[in-house]
Amino acid sequence: YLQYGSYPVVNPQNETFPPQFHVHRQYLHHVTLQTDSEPVHLNISGPLAGDWFAVAFVAEKSNRIVQKGLHLQCKAWLTSSLRLQIAEEVLSLSPNQPLSQQISIMQYYRFYTPRDTWSATITISSCAVLPIASDVQCPLILVVKPLALPSVEQDLNLQDQSVVNCTHTVSGEACSTVVTPSAENWNYILVTVENATVEFSIHVEFTVCQDDSKKLLLTPEEATETPQLSSSSYSQLVVKPTPVFSFINTSCWKNVPLVRHTMVENFAFRYEPLSSDNSSSTSSALNITTDETTLFKFDIYPIQDIGGTLEINIVLPSTINITMNNITIAACLEYTMRPRLSANGSCGSDISNNVNTSSEDHRVLTMLVPYPEAGPWYLALTPRCYFQENEGNENEVVDVRCYSNTTHINLNIKSSSCIQDGCGDHGKCYRYFSGGFIFSTCVCSSGWRGWGCTDETNAISxxxxxxxxxxxxxxxxxxxxxxxxxxxxxxxxxxxxxxxxxxxxxxxxxxxxxxxxxxxxxxxxxxxxxxxxxxxxxxxxxxxxxxxxxxxxxxxxxxxxxxxxxxxxxxxxxxxxxxxxxxxxxxxxxxxxxxxxxxxxxxxxxxxxxxxxxxxxxxxxxxxxxxxxxxxxxxxxxxxxxxxxxxxxxxxxxxxxxxxxxxxxxxxxxxxxxxxxxxxxxxxxxxxxxxxxxxxxxx
The missing domain is CATH 1.20.1070 (Rhopdopsin 7-helix transmembrane proteins)
Structure with a gap:
C-alpha cells in the first residue's frame, strides 16, 4: 500500500472501524504480489510532490500455533525501485496576462495562488482550428488539478480534478471555469486536443479574501511576486501578504485563526481558536455567525504528527436558547484546500457530519481521522436554523430564519495516540518504530479485532x-x-x-x-x-x-x-x-x-x-x-x-x-x-x- 502524505490506513480483513472514523484516502494505491519473482509495476500519473509512505505485509490466514523449527516459515523478500518521468514543458501563467498558444496534442500549465485565495477563473478565448474555419467549434478539453499534474490516463471525473469541455462553445465566445485552488501552492492545467491544431489564448484570474472578509480581485503585479520555499519539509510555497484592492460584492467566509499547542508526548497537539478580544489567549469556546460559513485552517506537521489520530470535537452547549428555533451545524473537513459546498450547502468532501440541538446526544460531534496526511487542513462550519414540530409519531422539520445572529460552540482540534490514547476495553495502545518512523496502533485481545478493537465478530465470551x-x-x-x-x-x-x-x-x-x-x-x-x-x-x-x-x-x-x-x-x-x-x-x-x-x-x-x-x-x-x-x-x-x-x-x-x-x-x-x-x-x-x-x- 502506497500513500501520499502519511502512513496508509489499510483493512485487509474487512474489519469494522470504530464509530465516527473517517478513513477515505484520496491518494492511496496498492498492489498484490505473489512469491513467483514476477515484477509488479505500479504507475501513478501526476503524483503529488512531497513524502510518500508504503506498508508491506504478508497476509497470514492460518490460525495454527506451530512449534518453531518444525514448520517452514514463509519468508518473502521484497525489492523496490522508483523511476520518475518529469514533464519537460510546464508553462507558468500570470494573473490577467493572456498567453497565446498553438497546440496539436496537449500542453501543461501551472499557476501559483497566494494566501487567502478564494477562487481562480480560467478562461480560453480566441480559440480557432487551423486552418481557420468559421463553422468549426473549439475542440479543447481542460483538466484542472491542485498540487499535481492532471492525468489523462486516469478517470477524468476524479474528485480532485475539474474537467471543462470547450467543444460545444459557440464560435467567438470564451470558454471559462471557476475552480477552488489550493492556496499558497502550485495548481496545474492540462489542455488536450485530438486530431487538430488549435490556437487559442489562456489566462487566469484570482479572487482573494482579506481580513475584512471581502473578496478581492488580484492584479497581475501582486500575484506574480516570486514564491519562496519555506522551511517546511513538505515544500510549501508562500508569498508576501496581498494589499487591499477593489471590493467585489459577495462576501467570503469568516476565517477564524487557530493557535497550536504542542505536547511532550508523541502525536499530541491541539488547536484552539484565538480569542475574539484581540488578546493572545485561546479558548475552545467561541461564537460563530448563523448567516454564513466559518472557516478554520490548521496544519499537520510531517513525520511528528502523522502517527496518531486526528480528533475534531464540536459541542453545542446546553445553554443555547432553542425556544425560537433549533440549530444544526454542518461540519466539512477537507485536505489541502478549502471545502467546496454546493448551492444547498452540502459538503463535497468525504469527511463531513453535523451536530444539532435536537437532543443531548446530538449536541456532541466527534470526527476521527487516523494517520492524517501532512499539510494544510480546512474545517468549514455552516449553521442552519430549523423548527421541529411533533405531530403524533411524525416529526416535521421546517427551515426558519435564525432568531440570533450568532451561536455559541465549543471547538477542539487535537491529536492523540490510537483512539483518545486508548483502545477501549478489549485492547491496548502501543507505539512502534519501523523504518525510522513512529506510529501508534491498537493490539486487541479476547478475539476482538479492528482499528480500535471494536469489531466483535470473533469476540470470545x-x-x-x-x-x-x-x-x-x-x-x-x-x-x-x-x-x-x-x-x-x-x-x-x-x-x-x-x-x-x-x-x-x-x-x-x-x-x-x-x-x-x-x-x-x-x-x-x-x-x-x-x-x-x-x-x-x-x-x-x-x-x-x-x-x-x-x-x-x-x-x-x-x-x-x-x-x-x-x-x-x-x-x-x-x-x-x-x-x-x-x-x-x-x-x-x-x-x-x-x-x-x-x-x-x-x-x-x-x-x-x-x-x-x-x-x-x-x-x-x-x-x-x-x-x-x-x-x-x-x-x-x-x-x-x-x-x-x-x-x-x-x-x-x-x-x-x-x-x-x-x-x-x-x-x-x-x-x-x-x-x-x-x-x-x-x-x-x-x-x-x-x-x-x-x-x-x-x-
Whole structure:
C-alpha cells in the first residue's frame, strides 16, 4: 500500500472501524504480489510532490500455533525501485496576462495562488482550428488539478480534478471555469486536443479574501511576486501578504485563526481558536455567525504528527436558547484546500457530519481521522436554523430564519495516540518504530479485532475466557501426584523441579491471560521460568532413569541446569532448546542402560518394567508432544495445551524409577553385579557373577 502524505490506513480483513472514523484516502494505491519473482509495476500519473509512505505485509490466514523449527516459515523478500518521468514543458501563467498558444496534442500549465485565495477563473478565448474555419467549434478539453499534474490516463471525473469541455462553445465566445485552488501552492492545467491544431489564448484570474472578509480581485503585479520555499519539509510555497484592492460584492467566509499547542508526548497537539478580544489567549469556546460559513485552517506537521489520530470535537452547549428555533451545524473537513459546498450547502468532501440541538446526544460531534496526511487542513462550519414540530409519531422539520445572529460552540482540534490514547476495553495502545518512523496502533485481545478493537465478530465470551484461564492453570495440578511420588521414593531434587514447573506454569498462564489476569511478577520473567523449568523437568527425569552413580548424577544435573538456562535465554521458543537436552539425556540413558546390561548380563530394565512402566510412560509423553507440536490452534489452545500439561505430568508417574535406597541407589535399578527378583512368597533367585541360586524366602 502506497500513500501520499502519511502512513496508509489499510483493512485487509474487512474489519469494522470504530464509530465516527473517517478513513477515505484520496491518494492511496496498492498492489498484490505473489512469491513467483514476477515484477509488479505500479504507475501513478501526476503524483503529488512531497513524502510518500508504503506498508508491506504478508497476509497470514492460518490460525495454527506451530512449534518453531518444525514448520517452514514463509519468508518473502521484497525489492523496490522508483523511476520518475518529469514533464519537460510546464508553462507558468500570470494573473490577467493572456498567453497565446498553438497546440496539436496537449500542453501543461501551472499557476501559483497566494494566501487567502478564494477562487481562480480560467478562461480560453480566441480559440480557432487551423486552418481557420468559421463553422468549426473549439475542440479543447481542460483538466484542472491542485498540487499535481492532471492525468489523462486516469478517470477524468476524479474528485480532485475539474474537467471543462470547450467543444460545444459557440464560435467567438470564451470558454471559462471557476475552480477552488489550493492556496499558497502550485495548481496545474492540462489542455488536450485530438486530431487538430488549435490556437487559442489562456489566462487566469484570482479572487482573494482579506481580513475584512471581502473578496478581492488580484492584479497581475501582486500575484506574480516570486514564491519562496519555506522551511517546511513538505515544500510549501508562500508569498508576501496581498494589499487591499477593489471590493467585489459577495462576501467570503469568516476565517477564524487557530493557535497550536504542542505536547511532550508523541502525536499530541491541539488547536484552539484565538480569542475574539484581540488578546493572545485561546479558548475552545467561541461564537460563530448563523448567516454564513466559518472557516478554520490548521496544519499537520510531517513525520511528528502523522502517527496518531486526528480528533475534531464540536459541542453545542446546553445553554443555547432553542425556544425560537433549533440549530444544526454542518461540519466539512477537507485536505489541502478549502471545502467546496454546493448551492444547498452540502459538503463535497468525504469527511463531513453535523451536530444539532435536537437532543443531548446530538449536541456532541466527534470526527476521527487516523494517520492524517501532512499539510494544510480546512474545517468549514455552516449553521442552519430549523423548527421541529411533533405531530403524533411524525416529526416535521421546517427551515426558519435564525432568531440570533450568532451561536455559541465549543471547538477542539487535537491529536492523540490510537483512539483518545486508548483502545477501549478489549485492547491496548502501543507505539512502534519501523523504518525510522513512529506510529501508534491498537493490539486487541479476547478475539476482538479492528482499528480500535471494536469489531466483535470473533469476540470470545467472558465464560470462554474464564474457562481458558482455569484449564491452563488448574491442569498443572496433575503434577501433584508426580511430586508426591518423587518424595515417597526419595527423589527430592526431582520433586523440587516438578514443583517449580507446576508453580511457574500456573502463574505464567494466569499472567498471560487476556482478561482474567493475575501477575506475581513480569510476564517475561514468568515465561522464562516456565520454559526453563519444563525443559529441566525432562532433563532430570532422563538422568534419574539412567541410574548413574551419585557423583556423576550430581554433575549431570548441574551441567544440564546451566546449559538449559543458556539455551532458554538464547531462544526460548526454538526447537533446539528442547531437542538438545532431550537428545543428550537419551544418549546418557542409553549408555547407562547398556552398561547395566553388560555388568548384569541380563536385560535392563526388566521386561516387567518395560511393559508396565516405560512403554505407557513413553506413549503418554509422545502423545503429549504430538498434540503440543502439531494440533494447537488459536481456538483449541486452552484444551490442547491443558492436555499437554496433563500428559507430561502423568508420564512422570510411569517413568520415575522405584524407591531409592538410603545410599542413593535404586533397589530395582541397582547397578551392582547382583540383584534380587521376587518369584513368589517362598523362594527367590540370587544372582552373583552371572550364576543363579534358588534360595528360600525366609528370615
Amino acid at each position: 467472558d465464560f470462554q475466557l474464564l474457562l481458558g484461564v482455569l484449564l491452563l492453570t488448574l491442569s498443572n495440578i496433575f503434577f501433584i501426584p508426580a511430586i508426591v511420588l518423587s518424595v515417597y521414593r526419595h527423589y527430592y531434587t526431582e520433586a523440587l523441579i516438578y514443583f517449580v514447573t507446576m508453580f511457574f506454569s500456573t502463574f505464567y498462564h494466569a499472567c498471560d491471560a487476556e482478561m482474567y489476569t493475575f501477575c506475581i511478577m513480569r510476564l517475561s520473567v514468568l515465561q522464562f521460568c516456565d520454559f526453563y523449568s519444563a525443559i529441566l523437568a525432562f532433563w532430570v527425569t532422563l538422568i534419574v532413569m539412567a541410574d548413574l552413580p551419585a557423583t556423576l548424577q550430581s554433575l549431570t544435573h548441574m551441567a544440564g541446569a546451566v546449559g538449559i538456562a543458556l539455551g532458554v535465554e538464547y531462544d526460548r521458543t526454538g526447537l533446539w532448546v528442547f531437542l538438545v537436552p532431550s537428545g543428550v539425556g537419551l544418549i546418557i540413558l542409553t549408555i547407562s542402560w547398556i552398561s547395566h546390561c553388560r555388568y548384569q548380563r541380563a536385560c535392563y530394565p526388566r521386561k516387567r518394567t518395560w511393559l508396565l512402566c516405560l512403554l505407557p510412560g513413553v506413549i503418554n509423553a509422545a502423545v503429549g508432544l504430538v498434540i503440543f507440536a502439531f494440533l494447537q490452534t488459536d481456538e483449541n489452545y486452552k484444551y490442547v495445551h491443558s492436555a499437554w500439561h496433563a500428559a507430561m505430568a502423568l508420564s512422570v508417574l510411569f517413568l520415575l524409577p522405584e524407591r531409592r535406597e538410603s545410599k542413593g541407589r535404586d533397589r530395582s535399578l541397582n547397578t551392582s553385579n547382583c540383584h534380587v527378583e521376587e518369584l513368589n512368597d517362598l523362594n527367590a533367585t540370587f544372582v552373583y557373577d552371572g550364576h543363579q541360586f534358588l534360595l528360600p524366602s525366609s528370615p
